[in-house]
Amino acid sequence: MIEIRDIEKLAELARLEVPQEEKETLRKDINSILQYVGQIQDIHEKVASIASPTSSTQSSAPSMVSLSVQENPSLIHTVLREDANPHEANLYTEALLREVPKHERGYVKVKKILHD
């Protein structure tokens, strides 16, 4: 069972401020969800891993598409582009900085990270 202090630990890990009055509801909700999803513990069958539809390592989504790729390895290809042909410098800087909450002289501005 999840306790209030577990909720506080998770919130700390997730960099998320949780209002004091919400912690108990969250504890109850998360416990009931964990109880519900806990039924997958009944599964004891082991399965071999399935190749991703792409050679990307980001996802191991075992979709049915990836199964058909597995049957035909010639369809596996790299999805990463060559590290070449960069776009012109500063092309997107202005547009992106417009959405940055705090910036200065073309830099994103944050509070001091290292303290004395």
Add this chain to the structure above:
Amino acid sequence: MIDVSTLTISNTHKHLTEGDFSVRELCQSYLDIIEKENPQIHAYLEVFDDVLAHADTAQARIDAKTHSILTGIPIAVKDNILIQGKKVSAASKILENYRATYNSTVASLLENEGVIFLGRTNMDEFAMGSSTQTSAYGITRNPLDTDRVPGGSSGGSAAAIAMNGALAALGSDTAGSVRQPASFCGCVGLKTTYGSVSRFGLIAMGSSLDQIGPLTKTVTDAEILFNTLRAHDVHDSQSISDVLYASTRDQKKISKKLTIGVPRHLLETEGLDQVVRANFDASVEKLISLGYEIKDITLPHIHYSLPTYYILMPGEVSSNLARFDGVKFGLLKEGDMLLEDYKKTRGLGFGKEVRRRILLGTYVLSTGYYDAYYNKAQNARHLITQDFVDGFKTVDSIITPTAPTPAFKIGEKTSDPIQMYLEDIFTVPANIAGIPALSVPSGFAEVEGKQLPLGLQFMSPPCREDILFSVGKDFLGEENA
């Protein structure tokens, strides 16, 4: 004044090219309806101010005969799909004033065809919900019974069509978020094959599950939009190559009459409304009378779909939403130090359901619990996927009701997350397995004197949307081209 209630993409195209009305007149009709209906329904969070300007550009293309079937078609776009320069918030406070710095691939594809974007539609915050009640900007009402929800998370998109405020709409579907609102609002909704439509410029929720799909009035319209949206995109690492798509589709041409599988054991699900069950049985009878062979099938692990989903999805949510830190874009709430900035920004910017899923995801991915939850769920995902592989060896399509209930009352199910999650029981397996699925209107349930729409869901093997369109059109009595 144009009677837009009878319009579809296909017949509107005919009217536009034959000069029955102009694109501007068409768009003005929609803007008038939105102005009248939206204050009560709240399908749109924002109506764009450049609709008529784009209408004139589209008209010029029609006049010059450089148009396509989608030129001048006014559609609504879910508030998690980026259109360059427009606000896009995922119905969250954390992105309240954010403007898209680039175009999503789907927006570019539709703009190239001359589609008109009417505005952005309401949704559950970050697409987390099944009723559009978790939006930070207020609820959306179901136009067919304003005491009820439109479904979700693409509830605004479905309601926009149902109130005659758009000819079609884009939504996103992670567990049923296109199909269930389509079912609640009497529309057609397509969840596309995983990897078939680019997610570049879609605000991510669960990246191994998310897909963009159309909501429309007819299956023919869904097919028209799908044919434009489906394209390989180097900007989405999961995008299916054209070669693979074609090779999968060539495996089997559609035979005269298809075999349809019914997983009857799934209908014993607790919480399946009797009126939905009766409607489903009537749909099966209808398919038999249309000449389809019906076959009972078993998907032995399918009851693990929802628990699997509620482990994988929160895990992916906790990673995907880590990018909202008050540094790069969106809301910033400052504290004494950088760590406090993060916590305050995220604590105040995210709503309750989003916070719940981030914490749950952090838990299932943490050392010590990873094997018990996340790895188990990955295992379950393989087994469920294999169930479909086996099932599709004997049938061409598998049917279920789209949702276990008709549209429910506003405020209902909000206090118990599990009750809300059960809304996805029939739709989530398609996301788990990455297969396409189509919800079509299958009739009505009379509840408290109101006629509430119900939906029938067809699923097919990956890349076989053609099967869904064929049987869907047949079911609705649309002409099969």
